Amino acid sequence: MNKVRFGMIGGGPGAFIGHIHRIAAALDGELTLVCGAFSQNLEKSITTGQQLGIHPERIYANYSEMFERENALPEEERMECVAIVTPNHLHAEIALAALQHGFHVFCEKPATRTVEECEQLQNAVTTSGKLFGLAHTYLGYPMVVEASTRVKQNAIGTVQKVVVEYSQGWLADINFDQDNKQANWRLDPARAGLSCCMGDIGSHAANLSEFICGEKITQVLADLGSVVPGRQLDDDASVFLRYENGARGVLIASQISIGEENNLRIKVYGDKGSLSWQQQEPNTLTIYEGQHAAQVLRAGQGYLSTSALDLCRTPPGHPEGYIEAFANLYRQFALAIKTQREADKASLGSVCGIEDAVHGMKILQAVIDSNAAGNTWQRI
Ligand SMILES: NC(=O)c1ccc[n+]([C@@H]2O[C@H](COP(=O)([O-])OP(=O)(O)OC[C@H]3O[C@@H](n4cnc5c(N)ncnc54)[C@H](O)[C@@H]3O)[C@@H](O)[C@H]2O)c1
Incomplete structure (x- = not known):
């Protein structure tokens, strides 16, 4: 009931x-x-x-x-x-x-x-x-929430540099354009909107970086490609980023990177340490703090923050993934x-x-504008 x-x-x-x-x-x-x-x-x-x-x-x-x-x-x-x-x-x-x-x-x-x-x-x-x-x-993955929590707790100091990549290879095949239901609308401006690759997966990468860093993207400089001939929308994107605190970033989003499945990974470098996380190994977060040896943090362990543990359903070593993050x-x-x-x-x-939604659309528009203007910096 x-x-x-x-x-x-x-x-x-x-x-x-x-x-x-x-x-x-x-x-x-x-x-x-x-x-x-x-x-x-x-x-x-x-x-x-x-x-x-x-x-x-x-x-x-x-x-x-x-x-x-x-x-x-x-x-x-x-x-x-x-x-x-x-x-x-x-x-x-x-x-x-x-x-x-x-x-x-x-x-x-x-x-x-x-x-x-x-x-x-x-x-x-x-x-x-x-x-x-x-x-x-x-943002539903426990170790992403842990990363965000540790950044807030100043574990890596002030964020200075972000490298975020979301690479897939499934759109490298031109035959998909007509035959594959999912490819078909993603490559059609009338149904996909401003972008294919940046809207579909680059949007996740930008959002993930902002969530972990606790900093909004304020400027972008983008180079978009329609690598497979005849496409009206991008299937590959490289974007320089600036965050509100002045940190620099690089975002790679690609759907023509043959061999890649769902390779979303992020590295965040602060002035005291750094951290890294990747979606294909989602239950691990690696963090370097100052001069200490690297720590490998694992989902489900009692040393995690409450906010991350609240998102775990199984004891350590029992892998959770995409469906659980969505759940x-x-x-x-x-x-x-x-x-x-x-x-x-x-x-x-x-x-x-909804505020994140509007901000995400502004990033997407700025990426499109940057590319159209010959790869110039655009403010969000
Ligand atoms: N969050 C994520 O990780 C993630 C992953 C994949 C897709 N997406 C998003 O999800 C959305 C759907 O993507 P998809 O890959 O599942 O597409 P899809 O083509 O597999 O499915 C779309 C579905 O919508 C239905 N549909 C179309 N027009 C409709 C209408 N007027 N009324 C009712 N149903 C209608 C289609 O029949 C189809 O069943 C997109 O916006 C995509 O960007 C998000």
């Missing part, structure tokens, strides 16, 4: 992230999926809804119908929150409609197509008083919704909110 009732837009047959969202949302028993418009095609939406055991009357043809009909249900039955897991171009219109109907929103990134759309969304979030969460998955976002978002049910002010924990 106490579970948060959520609905989903997108995540139909063969979809990537909708399926992950559903598993993650179910992991801790804090949420229950009660309805959905899982595809723009009603038959496909029904297929997915039936597989998930959704009541037939709550499998909808589209988001408008879903919001109208859910709104008409008694309060104790009605969906409270919607997860938006469609391609990028639909995020803003669905989120706006959801807020207008009084639903909280948990949205995939990048939040919108443009900065303007995102600012409009920000106004709607503020006016509605509803919660907005953005699915920056990597941590869902759990924190669900707890915020429950807090708001009691009319208390809710914290989203390590889940990004």
Whole structure:
């Protein structure tokens, strides 16, 4: 009874992230999926809804119908929150409609197509008083939260240099452009928005670096490439960064780096020490403090901060990963919704909110502008 009732837009047959969202949302028993418009095609939406055991009357043809009909249900039955897991171009219109109907929103990134759309969304979030969460998955990893905590505790001193890389190889194959569902819309400006590679994965890298360092990016100088001929959007990006405290950074994002799977890694150098973390080995954080030997910190160990331990489910050595990180976002978002049910002010924990969404879109726009202006520095 106490579970948060959520609905989903997108995540139909063969979809990537909708399926992950559903598993993650179910992991801790804090949420229950009660309805959905899982595809723009009603038959496909029904297929997915039936597989998930959704009541037939709550499998909808589209988001408008879903919001109208859910709104008409008694309060104790009605969906409270919607997860938006469609391609990028639909995020803003669905989120706006959801807020207008009084639903909280948990949205995939990048939040919108443009900065303007995102600012409009920000106004709607503020006016509605509803919660907005953005699915920056990597902030759900315990060792990322530990890294951020240690930086806040001054373990490495003042951050001076950041090297963040997010390399994949799956878009090196030109045949994917038409044949692969996920590639197809990511390379189409009408559906992906400003960017392919920077929006899809560079956005995670920038966000991760800001979260760990506790510093916002204020300037960028970018060189974007459409390495595979004929593409309208970037499949490779190199970006110099400046953070608000003056620290310098380098961001590499690439989807044409053959052999790379999901290689997100970060190194942060302070004036007293440094740390490093990588997503393909997520339960380890390496930290160098002053003249001490390197420490290898591990997920689940009692020496971690409470905020990191709260995100661990298993004892040390029992690996947790991507699904659990996503589940941590869902759990924190669900707890915020429950807090708001009691009319208390809710914290989203390590889940990004609407301000982060707007800031992320500003970084993306600045990267595009920098590249278009012949690789010049652009202020955020
Ligand atoms: N946070 C992450 O780590 C992460 C990872 C992958 C993708 N994403 C984001 O998730 C979103 C979806 O990406 P994906 O790879 O799952 O795409 P996908 O193509 O695999 O799935 C998109 C789904 O949306 C459905 N859809 C499209 N239009 C719709 C409509 N009008 N109504 C209802 N459903 C509709 C499609 O039928 C499909 O089922 C994107 O914004 C992407 O950037 C985030």
